[in-house]
Amino acid sequence: MIAFAALLAAQSGQAAAAPAPPPAASDPVAGDWREIPGDELLVMTLADGRTVVIRLAARFAPEHVANIRALARAGWWDGESVYRVQENWVAQWGDPTEKKPLPPGIVPSPVPEFEIAAFEPAQRLARPDAYSAASGITADGWPIATDGRAAWLTHCYGSVGVARDALPNTGSGAELFTPIGQSARRLDRNYTVVGRIVEGMQHLSSLRRSDAAMGMYATAGERTPIVSVALASDLPDTDRPRFEVRTADNPRFAAYLAQRANPEAPTVAVGVNVCDLPPQVRRRP
């Protein structure tokens, strides 16, 4: 990744001039891509038109995702802000005062959805990690882990979690956060994971850090305004982004994982952490 030779070759067009290599065992085929439903995509538009697209874990955190859909449809986040950016920890958005009334139909304190029904990865990683006996990727692309009994979605870079007060059942989904540095696995099973950022993460990760307590911006002027948050399915056809996820229940994905865990020489390091795998998501071609 840091080799200049490869970069120069790419820039000089050598790769384009060479005959196309045969597909690798780890290359997805067309049928491996599945469209993500429009009501499982949250489009957050920041000041200056930058957009962040979040895939919602509707299957794993249905109560919180129901709240999030209702909040989006009510335009609840429009005019709010990214108000907390803490170095090597999280960016957080919503209403910094926590006083804005929630729209009708919201369950203010849903039961926490810290854990999921079962550990059923399509691909199980070969090694344990520091936080779980096993981890893997579900057929529909979610990183999950288990201690042998319970299972849960992991707090990776770009995962979206529900901020809350000290009591576990105090997060409605109105205040959301994403880890912007080293993964935040120590939040696993203690915060509800509701999604993952699949486009535009750089607009949150590059925000100015705050030196104030917990990375809350000390003044309103430091916050990044949110213009709107809407479900993709509620946007006009012309504005609606369409995304596909690469399914993991196939031998191509298994080969991709094997390649990540055992790179070609001269790389010596072996292994892959479930959080090191970026979301396998693309705009629909």
Place this chain on the structure above:
Amino acid sequence: MIAFAALLAAQSGQAAAAPAPPPAASDPVAGDWREIPGDELLVMTLADGRTVVIRLAARFAPEHVANIRALARAGWWDGESVYRVQENWVAQWGDPTEKKPLPPGIVPSPVPEFEIAAFEPAQRLARPDAYSAASGITADGWPIATDGRAAWLTHCYGSVGVARDALPNTGSGAELFTPIGQSARRLDRNYTVVGRIVEGMQHLSSLRRSDAAMGMYATAGERTPIVSVALASDLPDTDRPRFEVRTADNPRFAAYLAQRANPEAPTVAVGVNVCDLPPQVRRRP
């Protein structure tokens, strides 16, 4: 960390009014802090006076650190830039043209220092991780790992590595990088780790990401100028920052690790990854 109750208590001064709690078993005592030699601290001043302080791993990568000291003393980086910022990967600095002559006394291609002599942590973490059979923290605060045979410094968030060309022995230390997202453990044993950022990481992690190939800024104007890079020991007394590292070979550090790995209820997640431990470094009081 995300509890608003704790934040509000801190802001309202309730904590200050309460009697001081007794020291915890994980609190360091004065003797646990050891001054870092001034020639093991690299002070990089960016445009607008922001500074980044890097602790050099002189004991583990002596050949590359010798080069880096000579480069700093020659003022080689002064006027150069942070020229690559790739989302969820690295920020990299030095001379983007790779054509600036190196000063006399530099070994242009030192032998790679990918591995270290032995795995001798003062504190060994309880669990393996995805990339190593064991990991831990040395008595002088460095994160290290082993596969049971070789040992190495790990590529954590904020570690500083030597960028290079495709061949392993092509990095002089003039081009340096730091992981700015999820840890970059897959670079372990394949790139020489020469240090870790101990102050000012936020000035690199919050830089605008480049969409160009490998995160190289497409134009010179996007780069962040480097005003100067100097060893702390070469700065005038009045400007010289002095830092201390918390030593790990004592029961207070063991208690700190145990607390990180097994937080108090209601936290359920257990475990700690060697890269999740921030550098235990402070300005000398």
